[in-house]
Amino acid sequence: MIYLDNSATTPLAPEVIERMNRWRAESFANASSAHRPGQRARVAIEDARERIAATIGAEPKELIFTSGGTEADNLALKGYAIDVFRKSGAWPAILTAPTEHHAVLHSAEFLERLGAPVVLIDVDAEGRVSPEALAEKLRAIADRPAQRTLVSLMHANNETGSVNPIAELAATAHRFGAIFHTDAVQSFGKLHVHADLGADMITLSAHKIHGPKGIGALYVNKEIELEPLMHGGAQERNRRGGTEAPELIVGFEEAAALATTGREETMAAIAQLSARLRARLAEIAGVRFVTPAHGALANIVNVTFDDADALDGEALIVGMDLEGVAVSNGSACTSGSLQPSHVLSAMGLGAAQARAAVRLSLSRYSSAADVEFAAEALDRVVRRMR
Numbered sequence: 239m240i241y242l243d244n245s246a247t248t249p250l251a252p253e254v255i256e257r258m259n260r261w262r263a264e265s266f267a268n269a270s271s272a273h274r275p276g277q278r279a280r281v282a283i284e285d286a287r288e289r290i291a292a293t294i295g296a297e298p299k300e301l302i303f304t305s306g307g308t309e310a311d312n313l314a315l316k317g318y319a320i321d322v323f324r325k326s327g328a329w330p331a332i333l334t335a336p337t338e339h340h341a342v343l344h345s346a347e348f349l350e351r352l353g354a355p356v357v358l359i360d361v362d363a364e365g366r367v368s369p370e371a372l373a374e375k376l377r378a379i380a381d382r383p384a385q386r387t388l389v390s391l392m393h394a395n396n397e398t399g400s401v402n403p404i405a406e407l408a409a410t411a412h413r414f415g416a417i418f419h420t421d422a423v424q425s426f427g428k429l430h431v432h433a434d435l436g437a438d439m440i441t442l443s444a445h446k447i448h449g450p451k452g453i454g455a456l457y458v459n460k461e462i463e464l465e466p467l468m469h470g471g472a473q474e475r476n477r478r479g480g481t482e483a484p485e486l487i488v489g490f491e492e493a494a495a496l497a498t499t500g501r502e503e504t505m506a507a508i509a510q511l512s513a514r515l516r517a518r519l520a521e522i523a524g525v526r527f528v529t530p531a532h533g534a535l536a537n538i539v540n541v542t543f544d545d546a547d548a549l550d551g552e553a554l555i556v557g558m559d560l561e562g563v564a565v566s567n568g569s570a571c572t573s574g575s576l577q578p579s580h581v582l583s584a585m586g587l588g589a590a591q592a593r594a595a596v597r598l599s600l601s602r603y604s605s606a607a608d609v610e611f612a613a614e615a616l617d618r619v620v621r622r623m624r
């Protein structure tokens with residue numbers, strides 16, 4: 239099986255497996271225990287926190303370990319909004335975009351049900367939010383009293399790979415006195431993800447960078463206070479109760495080190511592969527690239543077809559699977575019918591074209607043979623369906 243669904247999740251790196259296995263074999267103690275085995279676990283967690291924080295130019299105390307990107311997004315939006323509400327009795331406005339991951343969009347919808355005003359910012363045809371579009375929305379709510387607005391805009395999109403100009407968006411938010419959060423789950427280890435981009439909060443996840451599932455982190459600038467979502471013990475400086483999982487945390491540390499060391503060389507190699515993939519896919523009749531040629535993550539290539547009406551999106555993915563290639567289309571299958579992706583719809587694609595989209599996503603373990611085979615397989619599947 240050729241695995242080209244790395245935006246959904248990645249295989250564990252051998253180095254990560256080895257590190258986690260070693261840790262599991264050596265220690266099982268609770269990091270909150272006072273005895274020596276407990277203290278060893280504490281040291282492992284704090285060392286990992288320090289190293290992961292260093293990769294993004296943060297202080298260790300600014301990193302909160304979570305169960306993954308979903309929880310980190312929830313904590314950023316709800317933790318911030320609830321803290322503001324608790325202190326002031328009024329909800330902050332939340333500005334986000336319709337192309338965000340559901341972890342952000344559904345958190346915003348939840349807060350809207352509680353009373354927070356939520357404003358969606360339009361994206362352009364390539365799926366990006368411009369600083370001007372953000373400024374326009376911020377200007378429109380400028381006379382709202384006091385509470386600092388929260389802007390949440392992702393760094394790179396998980397379906398299309400489109401990259402938002404994060405430094406400019408963060409600077410725009412700050413010009414209007416707003417707080418800025420970015421979901422960097424897809425960009426971490428692939429682009430420059432760093433506190434110097436100016437974001438006040440940054441979401442990270444380990445399983446998109448060959449680390450384990452079930453662990454991620456939220457970077458929170460030390461000036462910002464959040465209400466915890468998990469009330470319990472005093473872990474994570476009272477910001478997230480629950481016994482830490484040292485084996486997942488050391489796995490995350492190993493994956494982050496592998497992804498950020500030599501990142502530019504690795505991404506240059508992946509860019510060469512995806513250029514080859516794009517060239518081969520371009521030979522398929524009627525193919526249309528959803529992922530922009532420039533300003534997108536190098537590892538994602540999302541395509542649809544001019545005659546999408548005549549193609550069945552689900553059958554495309556199943557057809558690829560039968561050919562031996564694992565890919566996705568980002569659309570959710572709800573009660574037997576394939577719902578067009580909310581991301582592609584927000585970019586202006588029609589329902590049929592959104593349903594027929596195929597996302598191929600590469601990793602550092604992908605090869606030239608993989609991309610050649612995948613392009614030929616997609617050609618065969620589409621021809622058969624036609």
Ligand code: PLP
Nearest residue numbers: 306307308339396421423424443
């Ligand atoms: N945000 C983005 C952009 C993602 O791609 C994902 C993963 O699907 C998430 C958030 C959720 O992360 P996790 O799977 O670690 O909960």
